[in-house]
Amino acid sequence: MSTSTASVPTTATSAPRFPLGALLLLSLAVFVTVTAESLPAGLLPEMVAGLQTDPLGVGLLISVWALTVIVTSIPLARLTARFDRRLVAAGALAAFAVANAATALAPTYEVAVATRIAAGVAHGLFWAIVIVYATSLLAPSHLGRGLALVTAGGTVATLAGLPAGALIAQLLSWRWSFGVLALVAFALAAAIAIRLPRRTPEPALPRAERPTGADASLLPIVLFAAAALVFALAQFGTFTYVRPLLEVAAGAPAAQIPVLLFGYGAAGLLGVVAAGPLADRWPRASLVVALAGLAAAFGILSVAADTPLMYVALAVWGLTIGAYFPLQQSMLMRIATDRTRTLASAGTVVTFNVGIAAGPWLGDLVGGAAHPTGATALSAGAVLIALALVVAALLTATPRRLA
Template sequence: MSTSTASIPTTAPSAPRFPVGALLLLSLAVFVTVTAESLPAGLLPEMVEGLQTDPLEVGLLISVWALTVIVTSIPLARLTARFDRRLVAAGALAGFALANAATALAPTYEVAVATRIAGGVAHGLFWAIVIVYATSLLAPSHLGRGLALVTAGGTVATLAGLPAGALIAQLLSWRWSFGVLAAVALALAAVIALRLPRRTPEAALPRAERPAGADASLRPIVLFAAAALVFALGQFATFTYVRPLLEVSARAPEAQVPLLLFGYGAAGLVGVVVAGPLADRWPRGSLVVVLASLAVAFGILSFAADTPLMYVALAAWGFTIGAYFPLQQSMLMRIATDRTRTLASAGVVVTFNVGIAAGPWLGDLVGGADSPTGATALSGGAVVIALVLVIAALAAGSRYAA
């Protein structure tokens, strides 16, 4: 695999050492932020009672967060583009910690909404910078493994973060769940600011010395962002209704459903682990194969959900979901230049959240809980579109990465 000098992070360390300690800190920060993003879903009964509201309004706390991320991520990424990326990440985490502490103390639902908006602002900025900062710590030969380690925090959050938050709420209070996240995030912000390496982007060239025309990496970046939107739409069109898919379409016994969901999550974690070496050795081919495999898995779930092939499809679905994000992010960071890297990361965050917001609604339109195979068929089509967009992005970015 070759990578042109245009795509290598200008602040990458010269030594090939793999910075496992720094990456684990960033992965833990990802774990904390992703857990908080959907935590109200795991604390639904306790928050309904504590805030004297109804389930719909508690659910809207997740929607408000996602909408805030969509609106603020790119402007904040551009505003902070010339600052030390370490301090931007630490500052975003500190703001995230204060917002979650405020949620823990919120006396009314209206105050909780305001604190979730503040948390979404911090979350969007953190996600816009964390991949860029992690990339700057890595030698090009370690990029796939490094980004897989960082993004693994999000997968672990799905497996362990929400259950842990729910357990704390049951033993103590839902407020303690947010409080613990706030304390951990604040500690991480301090460690990142004080112990991790400084990474300041290169100074902008004088206008007279800038290359004529738009940066050539913008076209593949836009295609990757569009693929992320369609991919997220497909994922959440079906995952929102995964229980009726298993219980109604696949006719799985109710007692077997938690085990199937655990297997799905475990396969996702395996996907994250495997994605690192794949992204470093065969980044382009691996990304294409993962998307093609996911399309096949959704096809099986659409037309043969009540056969033993369902178990294979469910495992393949989990594996590919875990592998996709680190594979795409490592490819995106190889293709983007120093001028476009922050915009690329923020853009994918925004489009992915748009897909998250639209996916459940579209899944419901084509069947939802009553006919989940309609949602899986929609998801399969969405993944095929994402595959076409990724192939186009890889072709457009071939001058930067092989």
């Protein structure tokens, strides 16, 4: 396979127009998958009663999903690497729809666990391929904006998907929440398979013509993957305890908490919107500034949460969280070669989920709900480590891939 240093696949150069419709379909699919990932947290009392379990059992439905993604994403990405990426994405979504329909019909807790594992497998494969597929639809000048639009579905899921799922559960049943997601996912799978263009990887070169030695993009990809792990650890090490952080450390009135959380989410959406043009014009500087800003925000929350600076820090936190993922993904796709692009996407999914799994545990060790500023201090240090890893990745990447 070619080791060309082109910043995006060659197929993108033949389609200079911004493929808005295709990207919106992919963004909606991201919205559905991210909503389902954490939906049990929004349906906690209903699922406890319906599955005759306890809150810990419902929480494990999220944990087992993350563990499944960690274990299966890279093997499945490698297994499907030679297939049309459009059909892989559509097939993963169709399997995801079936698994969520099975969760909606699960008669027992044990069956629900099995269906969540199946959904996690499909989710991991979809996330391993969706950024690669979206990149193949984009011209180089549109890469940042295009990937920001696709990943915006995840931010909107936090703002609207979980509240919508909780509302459906209250009006009808928690089973309907999963059932609606299944129906939407199946419709999106069909639309992607029918309406979006084929993207089949280039055939492998004859053995005699294949390049020898490691791909030059592997080191920066590994460094970016490590940064994603530490970044997720920082985010979930503090966000898990955001309520006590605002109520105990900041002393915010209970009535103000929903407003503060909404402001945080709105800032995150603004970060996604800003990330697109920033990633296209100043990709390296924007990523570094975002991480530096996030470290500063966590630092302020650690030492001055009970001052008006808390509002500034909360807004910067949301803004940088929203911007980080599209900024990093667009940078990864610029750095990676044809040989490593799928690995880069899948590897980031895996390490990010490791950080999600470890973050709440480490946050609890340093203070948790009782002393949330201990978690913010941990997060500030972790973001500084992520920043160092990103800088190292940028310094080791071939400059031509960052054009």
